[in-house]
Amino acid sequence: MKSNFSHAVFTAIITFIVSFPLLGLNLVTGGTSMSIEGAGPTTWMYIGAAVAIVFFFQLFRDQFTGLFRHIPKPSFNTGYQSLEPAKKAKVENWFTFAIILIALVWPFMVSRGSIDLATLVLIYVMLGLGLNIVVGLAGLLDLGYVAFYAVGAYSYALLSLYYDISFWLALPIAGIMAALFGFLLGFPVLRLRGDYLAIVTLGFGEIIRIFLLNATSLTGGPNGIGGIDKPTLFGMEFGRRVKEEGNTLFHEVMGISYDSTYKVIFLYLLALILVVITVFVIRRLVRMPVGRAWEALREDEIACRSLGMNRTVIKLSAFTIGAAFAGFAGCFFAARQGFISPESFTFIESAIILAIVVLGGMGSQMGVILAAIAMTVLPELAREFQEYRMLMFGLMMVLMMVWRPQGLLPSKRPHLELADDK
């Protein structure tokens, strides 16, 4: 108690020393001169309160931390864990099927805003799954992932602007372009690991964004590119009037009256299809030799080399394939928004995508999907507390790390049946 007391006095004094000049003194400009003025009584009260809070918190620190420890941890254990592997796979298959079914049906029952939000979630799911290859599986910390997203988005925007290429043709091109950039980034960072790799990828992300910002004649710089064509369904447009020669209108073909919700639902379903394809492709990749090699590389690079695996090829494939998914997501993003500017591709986006991967549990697909939902929906729900959004974001992260450092749904090792063939 005594050491706590002296510690509390000390921290209170420090608090006062720090807060007094910051809050208690004001610079006032009067005409040409400047003078320092003391603070009013309210500010003094605040400073006093801050000092008191710090003092009492430090004094009763042990009790507080004790209290914190007694907060019950949410239990994630269910009977599911103890199931047999074969049954587990069956349950999982049904589960996936049910989720897809619900995802297909529900846009017809909810509001337009919800569908829009869900579409955004799906974009983040795709980004999260793509980054999961690089960070979760191959263990290469990539802080500039948003660059590939930007490449995909700008690929479609520019192709549509200059060459009038449709969304469906641009989609694979955007993926290939992003993959190409992933490949290019992969080369200089082959020898880097950990922190060094993170810094270089961070720089790469910024280079792409700043290039887009400054190449005004090509990309419109900070003004961005607007009027990007929306995707069509077999030549059917979802607008009120036909924008492009030769296209038809969805509501006319179907013989229904125009409703702007159709477009939103269409975009949602399109995103859903892209996500489902992404999930299945990555699920297969993980079980393939290349996926195993990624994980082996994460575990022990030297052992990989000693077994005759070419780490150059493995690393580049992780970067390339991971980037391709960001390219698809970017292309879709540009089509949905109809307008893109470098502002959509700042570092904070990379950080959010990375947070999705880490929160979900490295390498786990289901976890990434859950985390993407949480990371996108929660800020929307908390719109009234917009100013505190970052604070809540931080709090959520801290609580997650305390309760569940391995992520929401940590990846489980596949259980391989040893075929009985003696």
Place this chain on the structure above:
Amino acid sequence: MTNKTLLNVSDLRMQFGGLVAVNGVNLRVEEGQIVSIIGPNGAGKTTVFNCLSGFYTPTSGVVEFMGEEIQKLPDFKISLKGMVRTFQHVRLFNEMTVVENLLVAQHRHSNTNLLSGLFNTPAYKKSEERAMHRARYWLDKVGLTDVANREAGNLSYGQQRRLEIARCMVTEPKLLLLDEPAAGLNPKETKDLDNLIVSLKEDYHVSVLLIEHDMNLVMGISDNIYVINQGTPLASGTPEEIKGNPDVIKAYLGEV
């Protein structure tokens, strides 16, 4: 002996700045032989291994494997040629299961074509089945079938050692470099290891180059022994010759 020479090392030298770690080492491994390298701690035995397996590029000297000079090749290419090593400190893929460790090691035998994997073509299925079959065979051989789906990092030390050897064997090597495989094993596990190494030689016609401090093991199974002291070769010969060599005894025990 009409055996072919598998590995021939002449005048190997490895220098780190001013420090000469290995100087003028000659080695020769015939097909079907077990050859050991012994020497006091810090003698440069592991450095020799690193030079042979391509982790270091030797300063000078020639490493010939199956009649081909390999001293300039990158590590993974040397391993693909059929010379595979283990490490003094076990290096497994800890968070992957035991089976997965064995599957990863067969990377070069597997069908790595992305499209055939994505569409699950018959050729791909067959290659995966083959890999699984081989993994299972070696699990049985080293007695790890019961823990096949356990994470490699959770195995006991002896099991990890055995898994590392199995992981090398699924790559179907011609020459196995074992770096202190008995370190940290109890007497029974060492005995098992002894049997395993002999069986690799007799049943699978794999030659073995061994670094080991356990003299019982070395003397019992080696066809030939090289002694290295402070980076330079001290003696070489059959186990009997080495046992009686006064220089070797001096290097190990100091001046008597």
